[in-house]
Amino acid sequence: xSADLEALARAGVEAALAAGAGEAEAWxxxxxxxxxxxxxxxxESLSDSGGRGIGIRAFLDGRVGYAYGTDLGPExxxxxxxxxxSVAAVADPDEYAGLPEVxxxxxxxxxxSPAMAGFSTxxxxxxxxxxxxxxxxxxxxxxxENAVYSDSEGAAAIxxxxxxxxSYATTxxxxxxxxxxxxxxxxxxxxxxxxxxxxxxxxxEAIGVEAAERALALVGxxxxxxxxxxxxxxxxxxxxxAGFIGGMLSADSVQRGRSLFAGRQGEExxxxxxxxxxxxxxxxxxxxxxxxxxxxxTRRTSLIEDGRLAGFLYDTRTARKDARExxxxxxxxxxxxxxxxxxxxxxxxGHASLAELFAQAGDGLYVTDVAxxxxxxxxxxxxxxxxxxxxxxxxxxxxxxxxxxxxxxDLVGMLRDIAAVGSEDRWVPLxxxxxxxxxxxxxxxxxxx
Amino acid sequence: xxxxxxVERVIARALARGGDLGELYAEDRHGFSVTLDDGRVEDxxxxxxxxxxxxxxxxxxxxxGHVDGTDEASLMKVADSVAQAVRGDERRPAALGAVRVAxxxxxxxxxxxxxxxxxxxxxxxxxxxxxxxxxxVAQVSVGYMEERRLVEVFxxxxxxxxxxxxxxRLSAQVVARRNGASGxxxxxxxxxxxxxxxxELLSGDxxxxxxxxxxxxxxxxxxxxxxxxxxxxxxxxxFGGVLLHEAVGHGLEADAVQKRASVYAGKLxxxxxxxxxxxxxxxxxxxxxxxxxxxxxxxxxxxxxxIEDGCLTSYLYDLVRARADGVESTGNGRRQSFRHLPVPRMxxxxxxxxxxTPEELIAGVQxxxxxxxxxxxxxxxxxxxxxxxxxEGYLIEGGxxxxxxxxxxxxxxxxEALRAVDGIAGDLRIATGYCGKAGQTVPAGVGQPHxxxxxxxxxxxG
Numbered sequence: 009x010s011a012d013l014e015a016l017a018r019a020g021v022e023a024a025l026a027a028g029a030g031e032a033e034a035w036x037x038x039x040x041x042x043x044x045x046x047x048x049x050x051x052e053s054l055s056d057s058g059g060r061g062i063g064i065r066a067f068l069d070g071r072v073g074y075a076y077g078t079d080l081g082p083e084x085x086x087x088x089x090x091x092x093x094s095v096a097a098v099a100d101p102d103e104y105a106g107l108p109e110v111x112x113x114x115x116x117x118x119x120x121s122p123a124m125a126g127f128s129t130x131x132x133x134x135x136x137x138x139x140x141x142x143x144x145x146x147x148x149x150x151x152x153e154n155a156v157y158s159d160s161e162g163a164a165a166i167x168x169x170x171x172x173x174x175s176y177a178t179t180x181x182x183x184x185x186x187x188x189x190x191x192x193x194x195x196x197x198x199x200x201x202x203x204x205x206x207x208x209x210x211x212x213e214a215i216g217v218e219a220a221e222r223a224l225a226l227v228g229x230x231x232x233x234x235x236x237x238x239x240x241x242x243x244x245x246x247x248x249x250a251g252f253i254g255g256m257l258s259a260d261s262v263q264r265g266r267s268l269f270a271g272r273q274g275e276e277x278x279x280x281x282x283x284x285x286x287x288x289x290x291x292x293x294x295x296x297x298x299x300x301x302x303x304x305x306t307r308r309t310s311l312i313e314d315g316r317l318a319g320f321l322y323d324t325r326t327a328r329k330d331a332r333e334x335x336x337x338x339x340x341x342x343x344x345x346x347x348x349x350x351x352x353x354x355x356x357x358g359h360a361s362l363a364e365l366f367a368q369a370g371d372g373l374y375v376t377d378v379a380x381x382x383x384x385x386x387x388x389x390x391x392x393x394x395x396x397x398x399x400x401x402x403x404x405x406x407x408x409x410x411x412x413x414x415x416x417x418d419l420v421g422m423l424r425d426i427a428a429v430g431s432e433d434r435w436v437p438l439x440x441x442x443x444x445x446x447x448x449x450x451x452x453x454x455x456x457x
Numbered sequence: 458x459x460x461x462x463x464v465e466r467v468i469a470r471a472l473a474r475g476g477d478l479g480e481l482y483a484e485d486r487h488g489f490s491v492t493l494d495d496g497r498v499e500d501x502x503x504x505x506x507x508x509x510x511x512x513x514x515x516x517x518x519x520x521x522g523h524v525d526g527t528d529e530a531s532l533m534k535v536a537d538s539v540a541q542a543v544r545g546d547e548r549r550p551a552a553l554g555a556v557r558v559a560x561x562x563x564x565x566x567x568x569x570x571x572x573x574x575x576x577x578x579x580x581x582x583x584x585x586x587x588x589x590x591x592x593x594v595a596q597v598s599v600g601y602m603e604e605r606r607l608v609e610v611f612x613x614x615x616x617x618x619x620x621x622x623x624x625x626r627l628s629a630q631v632v633a634r635r636n637g638a639s640g641x642x643x644x645x646x647x648x649x650x651x652x653x654x655x656x657e658l659l660s661g662d663x664x665x666x667x668x669x670x671x672x673x674x675x676x677x678x679x680x681x682x683x684x685x686x687x688x689x690x691x692x693x694x695x696f697g698g699v700l701l702h703e704a705v706g707h708g709l710e711a712d713a714v715q716k717r718a719s720v721y722a723g724k725l726x727x728x729x730x731x732x733x734x735x736x737x738x739x740x741x742x743x744x745x746x747x748x749x750x751x752x753x754x755x756x757x758x759x760x761x762x763x764i765e766d767g768c769l770t771s772y773l774y775d776l777v778r779a780r781a782d783g784v785e786s787t788g789n790g791r792r793q794s795f796r797h798l799p800v801p802r803m804x805x806x807x808x809x810x811x812x813x814t815p816e817e818l819i820a821g822v823q824x825x826x827x828x829x830x831x832x833x834x835x836x837x838x839x840x841x842x843x844x845x846x847x848x849e850g851y852l853i854e855g856g857x858x859x860x861x862x863x864x865x866x867x868x869x870x871x872x873e874a875l876r877a878v879d880g881i882a883g884d885l886r887i888a889t890g891y892c893g894k895a896g897q898t899v900p901a902g903v904g905q906p907h908x909x910x911x912x913x914x915x916x917x918x919g
Contacts, residue, residue: 055521078525095501380844395844414916455685
């Protein structure tokens with residue numbers, strides 16, 4: 009499949025050059041995916057899908073045009089290629105545009121699991137049902153709204169007029185469940201999730217139980233009085249914040265003046281225990297690949313090192329503008345031109361267990377869910393105010409469940425306030441791909457009743 | 458797109474192992490977008506996709522597959538693969554009716570016929586307007602997008618329907634910056650104009666969109682920290698309706714209701730708000746962003762009264778959930794594209810206009826928040842708990858709008874918010890939103906006149 013795809017990408021490049029492009033690049037994808045949703049012990053929906061498409065980038069005298077499509081016959085390819093070349097005319101010239109200087113692939117072990125093919129649909133249905141059963145089996149769980157199994161097998165290929173072409177294949181399987189505990193206006197929800205290269209590596213019991221326990225932990229939640237206090241962010245919430253911060257470390261956001269990290273390289277932007285890395289070639293990373301959306305090899309990039317801002321994420325264009333090398337962070341799907349984004353973000357785990365973080369917090373708040381992160385944070389000034397729910401921490405132990413709280417502050421202030429990083433890290437595939445650990449924050453403003 | 462004779466064979470093949478409903482959905486979509494950032498026109502992008510999906514519904518279960526392309530081999534293959542998953546006896550579909558082409562929405566000037574250079578000009582005009590709005594305007598980005606979707610839906614009940622949908626949208630984001638003693642102050646303002654309409658939508662003063670975004674950003678430079686606590690809130694018209702959309706609308710979608718994953722389950726006929734409160738979901742409203750001729754299951758769109766005089770009167774249905782409740786679909790079976798299963802979704806959701814003026818609503822508040830627009834919001838339909846970031850807000854003091862505030866969020870619960878509505882103005886306006894659910898994003902109109910809530914939790918930064 010990969011070899012065919014590479015040939016198709018090369019044909020796309022030829023077609024774009026024939027249509028008048030000075031330089032050209034084509035990106036192809038071929039994906040089959042399956043999703044099984046179960047409800048109340050039976051299949052609610054089962055979908056089985058395939059898709060194939062190409063996106064072509066045409067460069068004409070510094071102007072860049074993009075076109076994509078799903079008609080991959082010779083005539084279809086010619087149409088897509090000539091559209092890319094013709095729409096380039098409306099763009100203003102961009103002195104930094106062009107193909108990467110260095111193309112190549114970083115070997116990443118195990119992107120594709122051979123076990124995927126041997127797993128029948130029946131067994132996948134059984135897996136989804138097992139997730140639901142595990143969640144339901146916990147006393148106090150009133151409902152499992154969703155138990156979902158999903159997987160995909162995909163191949164991607166790139167070719168450019170510099171003579172580079174390459175491809176890779178990946179497999180992924182994931183499952184999640186959303187459990188309810190309590191009733192009526194007191195109903196609380198909890199999410200459990202797991203992700204692997206194939207279904208055999210998923211633990212349905214753990215996913216279901218996680219959903220149940222997250223919901224059960226919040227039963228009876230009330231709105232607490234507002235105050236300033238130490239806060240522990242659980243792994244899911246820490247991952248959401250880390251993902252958001254990763255977005256602001258894109259050199260594109262920085263260069264366009266849309267990041268609060270602009271011009272702060274080398275500055276102390278977080279507590280000394282905080283280390284954040286982007287690693288596009290991590291063997292377990294859900295977003296790992298040998299090369300990025302422009303054909304540059306993926307790699308490990310240090311972003312925040314012992315609290316200091318160490319670097320940004322670059323693609324070819326932004327790297328040229330800053331006179332440096334790309335970090336292999338051009339994100340891509342065939343429907344869109346490459347743009348800078350994080351791959352796998354990793355928060356380096358610390359040494360404290362969750363119980364030790366609670367003890368250190370003394371009296372405070374354990375946040376297990378935040379809502380409105382993307383609307384509640386000003387990416388430029390970093391001020392934020394988000395909705396939260398979780399548990400009180402009383403005398404170093406977990407206390408009463410709480411909801412309808414807002415926590416507010418500014419992002420850099422919050423990062424600098426990180427007093428400790430927990431030791432229990434894990435992948436959280438909710439918003440992007442983040443490997444996170446719980447975080448203890450010295451003090452935050454929490455508003456309630 | 459697909460010949461009737463082939464449609465019949467595909468649906469018959471899909472029902473080879475049974476099913477209550479067999480459906481073929483085919484779509485041809487063309488899109489173009491271009492942006493301007495920092496004075497430079499960039500990222501012109503054109504796309505053309507054609508594909509189809511096959512669905513079989515049997516009992517409570519849906520079986521689904523999709524494919525790029527609408528050629529015979531691809532369609533038969535996907536029908537086969539869907540049928541393989543069903544466990545039952547063959548069912549023969551009803552004969553296909555003649556294709557009913559939906560009554561569409563007027564398109565005077567086809568965007569595809571407008572030269573790309575003119576669209577780029579539009580962006581430059583917006584850039585210019587935003588920059589002249591004030592010296593503190595630091596950055597301007599403007600985006601233009603157009604889309605045309607030709608949709609065909611066929612099913613084993615003999616339904617054959619088609620819809621031709623054109624949408625355009627112009628959006629502006631402006632950053633204003635002021636250097637102060639304690640470092641730079643940076644604020645962002647946004648505005649959009651869009652509809653189920655042609656390029657004519659942008660013929661009347663498109664620069665106003667950019668100017669409005671710039672004014673918001675400039676205003677926020679003077680913003681004070683938002684107050685915290687329980688306060689009366691007046692919510693602005695237009696995009697202020699996202700509150701209704703998130704806090705109420707999602708809970709009325711029949712999939713959530715039937716799973717008891719909605720606080721509105723079992724509340725049909727109950728008085729949830731004051732008798733002055735009426736709300737609609739209206740997919741027919743001419744030219745509106747969330748309107749279509751038919752939904753994505755071929756049901757003609759319509760206006761559904763969801764709250765009448767404060768009483769909950771209807772949920773929002775697609776075919777599958779309507780059958781389970783023994784009612785008709787309300788035309789809310791929507792999907793992002795042929796790659797997605799239809800689910801109950803809102804179209805344009807809004808509070809019906811009342812008698813008051815916005816000034817009267819504000820005059821009744823001693824100390825409160827005027828939330829003009831939201832940066833976005835999120836709701837947990839099961840509990841009705843919501844959070845909204847206020848992107849443009851002001852203090853209300855002594856019945857008057859005073860200083861702009863920044864960083865405010867509204868936190869609450871849908872039922873509580875409905876009960877709290879104690880005033881509705883007459884200035885209904887509908888704004889262009891994108892709504893995400895079940896991994897799918899669809900255009901949704903959110904709107905309302907000015908609405909006052911007696912009390913809500915405001916999370917501030919102060």
